[in-house]
Amino acid sequence: MTTIPVITLETIQASLTEAEILDAVKGALIAQARGEVNSPPPGMLMLSNPEGECHIKYGHLDGSDTFVIKIACGFFENPKIGLSAGSGMMLVFNAKTGVPVCILDDKGWLTNARTAAAGALAAQAGAPSAVTSVGIIGTGEQAELQATWTCKLLGIESVTVYGRTASHVKDYVERMEQNGYSVTVAPDIPTLMKSCNLVITTTPSNAALIMADDVQPGTHIVAMGTDNPGKQELDAALFPRAAVIMVDDHNQCVHHGDLGHAVRSGLVPEDADIALGAVLAGVKPGRTSDDDITIADLTGIAAEDMAVAGLVWSRQG
């Protein structure tokens, strides 16, 4: 009896270019907006000693010959023992028989890459016409990936960062300078919001970081970190000021994204958002003027995992 093949991280990384990942994730977001994705609500297991979370996203794209289950764990104390906070794998199944066809032992790399791609596409979708420095709140792995993918996509070479912990900020600056970017450190978030009109939040915060009053007209904010009901990065009061609120998935963002806090507070109606995929498809505008405040709230969707996993699998054998 044959054993299921395991595709290693090295093989996965060699299978795909960044441009292909961007294309695949863009296609996934558009398919999601069109209702072509069968993806039930994600599963989430919370561990407490130490605190950690395991997210399970899964689904099937209409007509695809495979379906995908993606597991992504985040254990934020891991770096203390020299491990990456994130880990995981993707499982690809035959959609006609349910038989597993391969395991992508990506150690969370595909999740990181598709998340970075989604963030960059969301940044582009609402960016004002002139952006000089990308604002980044957070200093972790995604804070680096979001900055580099977004800068590359938009042709920007400067990043402004804010982080809570000085040593993490210092490490972040070093990594980003090694990547070839010019980095400014903001002493606090209000200062960062004064100098940046494109800001990406990528933290595990449990309380609002960007307050409504600190946001200038013409700012586009991409909120990446809020992926369960206990997390929050954006002041709920910012949402009624936004001309456009884009989401990767309406139900997920209302359930456990930043939008959810604003909806549950009664500050915006539940239908205040539009699909990021509709903007990417050119069906709806990401902003209407350079004075708009715009928000993209991303929770990460199974369709993105299915798209990148399917692409890796299609390149094998």
Next chain:
Amino acid sequence: MTTIPVITLETIQASLTEAEILDAVKGALIAQARGEVNSPPPGMLMLSNPEGECHIKYGHLDGSDTFVIKIACGFFENPKIGLSAGSGMMLVFNAKTGVPVCILDDKGWLTNARTAAAGALAAQAGAPSAVTSVGIIGTGEQAELQATWTCKLLGIESVTVYGRTASHVKDYVERMEQNGYSVTVAPDIPTLMKSCNLVITTTPSNAALIMADDVQPGTHIVAMGTDNPGKQELDAALFPRAAVIMVDDHNQCVHHGDLGHAVRSGLVPEDADIALGAVLAGVKPGRTSDDDITIADLTGIAAEDMAVAGLVWSRQG
């Protein structure tokens, strides 16, 4: 970078005896009854061309150093192309870091085995004092496993089977006779219910198979097949006649077990059931007299998967 180890079916099968699986599953059901299991509602992906379903069960037992995600697929048209209807795998993770530690490439064998063990334990928990032949409704893989595990546990050598499709019944009789059992074929379910006081249903039925009026006093029924809201094996009207209703998990059985149909019909209150684990622990009786009608409604719980996967993992290296 190391690749995640895959433990093959042969190694898995060589790691465990049936007695150990029964012990592990009994422990899991008792832990579930005591509230010691952190297992969110299972995920389910429904495929339609052809029809198939993928169940994702996952959780963590208090104090365990691992957590487990189990994937089990059922594609009932697979036998037409020479494949087993069931397939799947289990994934074991470090509960302190979220890092995957191994993949159990069990092809669904552990799910089949833990399901058979749970059914046999549920049969024993409510069986009347004298059982001469175990009644089985269904002719698939679980119909064989439920019969053999239950007969072994209770010391019974005779099975009475009913199946819809004559050729499947014929195959079933041959397989069970090869296993050393004496098999009687019932022409219909009412006839089977007249001659059997311990009956196990293990079908993918979408409508009640056992009608309330056909059940004699003193019968214990173990309902294994109903594992999503669209399935049903027992007439909801049977539930108010039962002296004891045991469940593997209250929430799952109300949500998508046979009990759920009875609760939603208003025929029994939502608290009409007790935990099978409480019966197995000796805390509650499975029946109070040989005239009781008793029901065990099983949906399959993550704790069972965690128990058998943890046992296999503990035997490695």
